[in-house]
Amino acid sequence: MTTAHPTPAVRDRILSLPPSRLPAYVYDLAALRAHAAGVRAALPGRVELYYAAKANPEPEILAALDSCVDGYEVASGGELAHVAKAVPGRPLAFGGPGKTPDEVTAALELGVGRFHVESAHELRVLAELARRVVPRRRVAVLPRVNLPVPDGSLAGSSLAMGGRPTPFGMDPARAEPLLRALADGTYPQLELRGVHAHLASGLEAAELLAVAEGVVGWATGLGVPIAEVNVGGGMGVDYADPERRFDWAAYGEGLARLAEAHPGLTLRIEPGRALTAYCGWYATEVLDVKHSHGEEFAVLRGGTHHLRTPATKGHDQPCSVLPVDTWPHPWPRPSVHSGHVTLAGQLCTPKDVLARRVPVRDLRAGDRVVFSLAGAYAWNISHHDFLMHPRPGFHFLSGDAPAL
Numbered sequence: 001m002t003t004a005h006p007t008p009a010v011r012d013r014i015l016s017l018p019p020s021r022l023p024a025y026v027y028d029l030a031a032l033r034a035h036a037a038g039v040r041a042a043l044p045g046r047v048e049l050y051y052a053a054k055a056n057p058e059p060e061i062l063a064a065l066d067s068c069v070d071g072y073e074v075a076s077g078g079e080l081a082h083v084a085k086a087v088p089g090r091p092l093a094f095g096g097p098g099k100t101p102d103e104v105t106a107a108l109e110l111g112v113g114r115f116h117v118e119s120a121h122e123l124r125v126l127a128e129l130a131r132r133v134v135p136r137r138r139v140a141v142l143p144r145v146n147l148p149v150p151d152g153s154l155a156g157s158s159l160a161m162g163g164r165p166t167p168f169g170m171d172p173a174r175a176e177p178l179l180r181a182l183a184d185g186t187y188p189q190l191e192l193r194g195v196h197a198h199l200a201s202g203l204e205a206a207e208l209l210a211v212a213e214g215v216v217g218w219a220t221g222l223g224v225p226i227a228e229v230n231v232g233g234g235m236g237v238d239y240a241d242p243e244r245r246f247d248w249a250a251y252g253e254g255l256a257r258l259a260e261a262h263p264g265l266t267l268r269i270e271p272g273r274a275l276t277a278y279c280g281w282y283a284t285e286v287l288d289v290k291h292s293h294g295e296e297f298a299v300l301r302g303g304t305h306h307l308r309t310p311a312t313k314g315h316d317q318p319c320s321v322l323p324v325d326t327w328p329h330p331w332p333r334p335s336v337h338s339g340h341v342t343l344a345g346q347l348c349t350p351k352d353v354l355a356r357r358v359p360v361r362d363l364r365a366g367d368r369v370v371f372s373l374a375g376a377y378a379w380n381i382s383h384h385d386f387l388m389h390p391r392p393g394f395h396f397l398s399g400d401a402p403a404l
């Protein structure tokens with residue numbers, strides 16, 4: 001069974017909950033803080049760390065990261081209002097395609113520090129709204145570029161958002177005149193601060209460094225004043241090998257070399273998944289165990305309407321079993337003694353599967369099943385209302401920090 005076992009505090013909390021309070025998301029905030037501090041320590045001083053709030057915007061998560069990050073990346077008016085409230089006064093960068101005039105206005109009113117501009121149209125809207133909403137303030141802009149990459153160099157990516165035709169950012173040939181216009185005063189209220197790029201998610205350190213070098217090389221070679229380059233997030237999380245971690249040390253060393261080669265340039269990264277995935281667990285219980293056409297199935301309380309990650313990414317969510325020896329019911333206890341069991345949820349769709357053919361010994365109704373790596377793109381990307389099952393409980397544990 002692929003695990004990433006729950007930390008002792010998470011395990012104790014899960015076992016203390018009665019079945020009626022399952023499923024539950026349990027987050028270990030102390031472990032999150034320790035993990036984020038380790039990431040921060042691996043990065044050179046001249047690299048700023050923003051957290052991409054879309055990965056997990058729970059206020060407790062945002063607050064727990066506060067001392068380790070330099071700011072937060074938000075990608076909608078909703079995230080903007082939410083993050084500004086959860087961590088007031090912290091630097092924000094507003095990114096994402098399709099920003100509406102109302103969202104841009106709200107961002108200007110809130111004093112958002114940086115706008116990641118996705119198109120020439122968006123720049124013109126921002127220029128006009130800045131003139132109306134904050135006439136005495138200059139607004140920092142980082143156009144988002146979609147740089148082409150050598151064929152196959154994003155092949156390891158689970159989610160490529162650039163390096164090929166996409167709705168994200170601008171082709172270099174379109175971004176370049178826009179950067180020049182920003183630099184030559186065509187938009188007097190907009191300050192060209194730098195360039196932003198987020199080309200893909202799910203990459204290893206070497207691949208991400210190649211992306212960073214490409215973006216920095218392109219941005220600094222244009223002959224326009226560039227103070228900052230945001231090279232995005234996308235650090236891989238290995239759901240098939242949950243104990244493996246992104247090589248932050250190698251990535252930090254590579255960024256240090258890049259920073260040394262460009263004195264005076266601030267580099268920034270904005271990871272989401274690789275910061276918070278490891279601090280969250282989705283815990284539930286086995287309701288039924290069944291045999292169907294030669295295969296074993298366990299039906300769990302809950303499902304992909306709470307934890308959609310395995311369905312969207314097409315993986316098996318790593319999990320472990322916490323046996324519960326008591327069985328309070330008068331009816332017999334369904335069980336499977338050994339073999340491979342597919343862990344399904346309560347939805348009326350064959351897609352409601354959290355993990356396929358998991359090797360188990362003695363799995364019984366009433367046992368707890370705990371899914372790990374559920375701290376990012378989990379609850380907040382799920383279709384909660386389908387079938388109207390109850391929502392899970394949420395538990396945010398603080399305390400001594402175990403290693404993630």
Ligand SMILES: Cc1ncc(COP(=O)(O)O)c(C=O)c1O
Pocket residue numbers: 052055073095096161198200201202232233234235270271272273274
């Ligand atoms: C612009 C941008 N920045 C950062 C991220 C975070 O990516 P990840 O969670 O893979 O680190 C995303 C994810 O979609 C993104 O679109």
